[in-house]
Amino acid sequence: MAIGLHKSEIKNPVLRWVDERLPIFTMLHKEYGTFPTPRNFNYFWNFGALAMINLLIMIATGVFLAMHYTPHTAYAFDSVERIMRDVNYGWLIRYVHMNGASMFFIVVYIHIFRGLYYGSYKAPRELLWMLGVVIFLLMMATAFMGYVLPWGQMSFWGATVITNLFSAFPIIGDDIVTLLWGGFSVDNPTLNRFFSLHYLLPFVIVGVVFLHVAALHVTGSNNPLGIEPKGPQDTIPFHPYYTIKDTVGIVVYLMVFAFLVFFMPNYLGHPDNYIPANPLSTPAHIVPEWYFLPFYAILRAVPDKLGGVVLMFGSILIWFFLPWLDTSKVRSMRFRPIARVALLLWVIAFFVLMYCGSKPAEQPYVLISQIATAYYFAYFLVILPALGKLEKPLPLPESISRAVLGEKALGGGPLPASAAAMPMEKA
Amino acid sequence: MTRILTALGLLAGLTLASTPALAAGEARPPRDGHFSFAHIFGTFDRAAAQRGFQVYKEVCAACHSMRLLSFRNLLEIGLSEQQVRAIAASVEVTDGPNEEGQMFQRPGRLSDRFPSPFPNEQAARAANNGAYPPDLSVIIKARHNGANYVYSLLTGYQDPPPGVQLGDGMHYNPYFPGGQIAMASVLNEGQVEFADGTPATVDQMARDVVTFLAWAAEPETEQRRRMGIRVMIFLAVAGVLAYGVKRRVWAELKTKPA
Ligand code: HEM
Numbered sequence: 001m002a003i004g005l006h007k008s009e010i011k012n013p014v015l016r017w018v019d020e021r022l023p024i025f026t027m028l029h030k031e032y033g034t035f036p037t038p039r040n041f042n043y044f045w046n047f048g049a050l051a052m053i054n055l056l057i058m059i060a061t062g063v064f065l066a067m068h069y070t071p072h073t074a075y076a077f078d079s080v081e082r083i084m085r086d087v088n089y090g091w092l093i094r095y096v097h098m099n100g101a102s103m104f105f106i107v108v109y110i111h112i113f114r115g116l117y118y119g120s121y122k123a124p125r126e127l128l129w130m131l132g133v134v135i136f137l138l139m140m141a142t143a144f145m146g147y148v149l150p151w152g153q154m155s156f157w158g159a160t161v162i163t164n165l166f167s168a169f170p171i172i173g174d175d176i177v178t179l180l181w182g183g184f185s186v187d188n189p190t191l192n193r194f195f196s197l198h199y200l201l202p203f204v205i206v207g208v209v210f211l212h213v214a215a216l217h218v219t220g221s222n223n224p225l226g227i228e229p230k231g232p233q234d235t236i237p238f239h240p241y242y243t244i245k246d247t248v249g250i251v252v253y254l255m256v257f258a259f260l261v262f263f264m265p266n267y268l269g270h271p272d273n274y275i276p277a278n279p280l281s282t283p284a285h286i287v288p289e290w291y292f293l294p295f296y297a298i299l300r301a302v303p304d305k306l307g308g309v310v311l312m313f314g315s316i317l318i319w320f321f322l323p324w325l326d327t328s329k330v331r332s333m334r335f336r337p338i339a340r341v342a343l344l345l346w347v348i349a350f351f352v353l354m355y356c357g358s359k360p361a362e363q364p365y366v367l368i369s370q371i372a373t374a375y376y377f378a379y380f381l382v383i384l385p386a387l388g389k390l391e392k393p394l395p396l397p398e399s400i401s402r403a404v405l406g407e408k409a410l411g412g413g414p415l416p417a418s419a420a421a422m423p424m425e426k427a
Numbered sequence: 428m429t430r431i432l433t434a435l436g437l438l439a440g441l442t443l444a445s446t447p448a449l450a451a452g453e454a455r456p457p458r459d460g461h462f463s464f465a466h467i468f469g470t471f472d473r474a475a476a477q478r479g480f481q482v483y484k485e486v487c488a489a490c491h492s493m494r495l496l497s498f499r500n501l502l503e504i505g506l507s508e509q510q511v512r513a514i515a516a517s518v519e520v521t522d523g524p525n526e527e528g529q530m531f532q533r534p535g536r537l538s539d540r541f542p543s544p545f546p547n548e549q550a551a552r553a554a555n556n557g558a559y560p561p562d563l564s565v566i567i568k569a570r571h572n573g574a575n576y577v578y579s580l581l582t583g584y585q586d587p588p589p590g591v592q593l594g595d596g597m598h599y600n601p602y603f604p605g606g607q608i609a610m611a612s613v614l615n616e617g618q619v620e621f622a623d624g625t626p627a628t629v630d631q632m633a634r635d636v637v638t639f640l641a642w643a644a645e646p647e648t649e650q651r652r653r654m655g656i657r658v659m660i661f662l663a664v665a666g667v668l669a670y671g672v673k674r675r676v677w678a679e680l681k682t683k684p685a
Contacts, residue, residue, distance in 0.1 A: 039680065078495065081495050081564070081565065084647065085495065085500075085646060085647075091647040091651065092651075092654075095651075236680065240676050241676060241677065241680070244669065244672055244673045244676050244677075245673055245677075247669045247672075247673070248666070248669045248670050248673050251662055251665050251666040251669050252666060254662055255659065255662045255663070255666065258655065258658045258659060258662060259655075259659065261655070262651055262652060262654060262655025262656075262658060262659075263467045263652065263655055264467070265651070266568060271568060271569050271570050271571050271573065272569070274565045274568040274569035274644075275561070275569050284604070
């Protein structure tokens with residue numbers, strides 16, 4: 001059908017009229033209703049939906065904050081306190097936004113770990129994974145600039161330290177820093193441009209999330225076994241099975257979130273950010289928000305400034321190459337006895353770096369950071385490429401339904417011939 | 428070679444330790460004041476907060492501003508409107524310009540902010556031997572373990588231990604980072620007279636002013652905690668329901684393939 005109305009199956013006449021001209025309801029039905037989804041997800045598969053909801057919460061609360069916030073060095077701090085004191089439920093909006101940033105990173109870190117553990121980055125989902133890395137980088141930029149807005153001591157000094165890093169790059173470094181600052185130090189022009197970008201970037205994230213999900217709906221989801229569904233007996237429709245399972249996850253997530261907001265709203269923050277920014281007084285320890293600590297530790301593990309900056313950015317950029325660095329055909333770590341231990345050690349290294357990032361840059365923390373940094377990179381550059389050749393994976397199950405239902409699966413009709421013929425399929 | 432390096436390292440360490448590191452040195456961990464608002468369902472003791480306001484007004488306000496607070500906020504700690512109007516009216520506020528373009532003085536109103544003791548930071552420093560008495564509006568949020576810290580600070584002044592050389596106009600207080608603070612011990616027994624007859628011991632005044640400051644830093648605390656309890660109960664019920672429905676929906680899958 002080249003021209004004409006879309007053949008809609010929607011019953012409601014009004015929706016149908018729209019759907020015939022713009023088939024969004026057909027699309028929603030296809031992508032979120034009948035979308036065939038592996039039947040064996042565990043709760044790790046909730047975190048994508050949680051991240052999506054978290055993004056919407058950030059945008060909703062952010063828009064209301066921006067109605068009352070003043071991006072000027074002389075008023076920013078007081079305007080945030082005014083939101084807390086004089087705007088109706090302003091404290092709620094601000095605490096949800098502030099702790100929402102932390103929740104966002106918790107959710108996304110778990111989401112990324114899920115990908116690492118179950119090999120979701122491997123073919124054919126490389127681009128899906130890379131779009132995720134783009135989202136993570138945008139989130140970091142957004143959160144960093146948001147933290148500058150309340151214009152407390154950590155806002156100011158964090159911004160000074162991090163923007164200064166760019167001066168390490170040869171030739172263009174100083175110009176980049178001037179451009180970021182809009183002058184010759186972190187000052188009012190910096191605050192203004194950070195506010196503008198902080199408002200803009202979340203919508204860029206929405207765009208990339210759309211691509212991320214679009215790519216997902218081409219390849220379909222991975223699953224805890226890491227083997228592809230081989231037929232209808234391996235999948236179930238997204239609705240109602242995963243809509244209800246996601247709902248359970250969302251309620252648990254909201255409970256953690258609400259506990260932070262209502263009972264310990266400043267626990268994850270730094271008290272110094274309730275001291276108005278003062279360019280003449282440097283805090284004893286300048287520490288970024290907790291979610292940046294591992295990367296901050298990598299930065300400080302290297303004695304050379306440029307080297308530290310390169311490794312810090314490299315520690316995330318290397319994720320882009322992961323689909324090709326991991327040479328094993330087996331996706332799920334369940335079947336990779338050695339890689340699985342190596343990954344768990346990598347997670348420990350990540351937490352060790354997080355701890356060291358919160359400590360002053362002195363011994364023994366620097367040495368520990370160096371060891372953890374070395375392992376962080378070795379996992380990607382040495383261990384994974386080598387294990388693909390050296391490791392002997394455990395036998396993979398025949399199919400998802402066989403693994404989930406055991407013998408009963410056979411009752412559900414014959415397996416497709418292709419699946420039965422390849423019981424040891426790896427990809 | 429190693430020995431030279433070690434010696435150099437020691438030297439560098441000593442230099443660092445002897446100057447700024449000492450100023451930012453370790454402080455004694457604060458004592459626990461067991462405040463009524465400390466635990467997660469706690470509330471502010473209204474009488475203590477009112478006495479604390481009196482301590483602030485009669486003692487601390489000579490040096491410290493609380494520029495984020497308005498007189499009307501005092502209604503929240505249980506002072507009557509009449510009392511608060513009288514407190515506001517007792518200060519002169521500069522307003523204007525009027526129709527002739529002149530600034531003029533008038534008595535304070537409920538909507539006015541607390542007056543600051545000094546016109547600017549420079550004046551505050553000039554009057555305090557170069558040190559700046561920080562604004563106290565959010566001081567409890569602006570320090571680790573804020574309430575216990577300020578309570579310990581106010582009651583923790585001591586004679587310097589032997590070997591500690593105090594700077595000019597400095598006072599020894601082990602709870603302050605570095606041990607040397609420019610604020611003298613400001614609370615003395617019987618310094619204020621509480622209307623409710625509570626004896627004005629140093630410990631009592633310190634507790635009361637900390638209660639007031641904690642309320643001032645987070646006046647939404649009680650409302651927030653009440654709402655939090657309701658939200659948590661709602662979510663717990665929703666969670667049980669959602670989980671029940673999930674079990675129901677998935678039960679059929681356990682036996683028959685989709
Ligand atoms: C990716 C989503 C977002 C993240 C990760 C994020 C993160 C942050 C962070 C960490 C802060 C500092 C909180 C504090 O310590 O006070 C902040 C503040 C702020 N954000 Fe966002 N934000 C996001 C989206 C938005 C959006 C979409 C808007 C506007 C439409 C917005 C407007 C603001 C404003 C006005 C502030 C300053 C008020 C305050 O500090 O509480 N944010 N943001």
